[in-house]
Amino acid sequence: MKACIIGAGAAGITAAKALAERDVDFDWFEKGSALGGMWRYENDSGTSSAYRSLQIDTSSRSLAFPDFPIPSRWPAYLRHSQVLEYLESYAKHFGVAERLQPTTEVTAARRSPDGGWTVSFDGGSDRHYDAVIVANGHLSAPRQPEIPGHFSGEQLHSHHYRTPEPYTGRRVVVVGMGNSACDIAVDLARVASQVHLAVRRSAWILPKYLLGRPTDHWNGLLVRRLKLPTRVARNVIKLAVRLAVGDQENFGVPKPAHRIDQAHGTVGQELLPYVAYGWIEVTPAIARLDGDEVVLTDGSRRTADAIVWATGYEPSFPFLPDDVVASADHGARLYRRIVHPDAPGLFFSGLVQPVGPTVPLVEVQGRWIGDVLSGRLPLPGRAEMDHEIDAHRRWVAATFVRSERHRLEVDFREHTGTLREDMTAVGS
16 A cells, blocks of 8 residues: 655645654645645745734643644744744644655546546656545635626735735735635735725624633633534624624624624634724625726725635646545545545545644544555445435534635534544454
8 A cells, every 4th residue: 555645734734644653655746846746935835825913822731742742932823934833843743744745746636448547747757556545625716706896906816915105005905705805804804904804695704702712712621521412602702802802893893694603703812903994994795897996886985906716716636537536525425525426536625614623633634545545445336425425414504604705614523523433343
């Protein structure tokens, strides 16, 4: 058994560690010059969407791997450079950093006629593997809506945003209501003459700190210690935020039409006061573009010098055959959100949008993949895989508002719990 790992972000690193611990032979490739993925600012792979002021919205205690604590002297919310340092230290500590083959781009991975996978590289060479683990991330191919009209100013996707200084004294429209949109709006508001935050659907705004502690600490207390369902815990947090901070509509951010457990909340300490001060104006969505103005869905107009589209990303696997990607529905039709049922030997790690932290989640996924490839954990038959996939899709449809963002949704506790149960059942 020999596997190929594609990508060296958190998912690739944890997959490499898990395979090494189980004596599964592997090659590990990264098209950039070093590991780190999205957390390597200005990554020469072109895949990082990190901006200079980025701080992770998960507290360090929730972020940490179970067998590798984050230094206690570090802050509760890490900068991108600290997350990168943590991942580098983790890979070095567990002896897998030297296994990485950087500056090596996988250009194709296809099923071999005699079984297994043939992987091609940018240098023109091919290698054969029994399995391929796709860990290239899903936050690097920008999704941007098609808006009618013409805009005479500057436009860019948030993937390409780095610093606010180029927008000093300018009028900027930021489109979106996720964490990146709100972070960038606040970043710009410090230098721009005016920032408009154009939103199609509002979001629940959660502070990073609640009663002096990181907000996700309270959520962990409710979920892990009191055993409350995630839906109930999130609504308790919403009530606590309302009591401590007040209703967000009093600051100028519309109350969402959906429940807090039906979509991702937006985590940020500074958005509400910046909106209240008038530095950021929350507006309806853009209906069309008209020269130096954007026309909103309510018919009003805003003059702008630049538009930042913080409108999300599409999963992208340019090295996989189109039919393989299509049958997996870009990740929505995977057994346990990992295994491609139509392509034996193809695994995805980190292709999820979790309610909860991503970094420790991919560590569990890595161990699960390692158990499968080492022969400890047998996969079920196709009928059972299809049943599990369909059940998960029904859960997503019943639980979350309908949007592309929630196509890859999982609940951290339930997802990792299921994977652990699988491994425990075989004595792993």
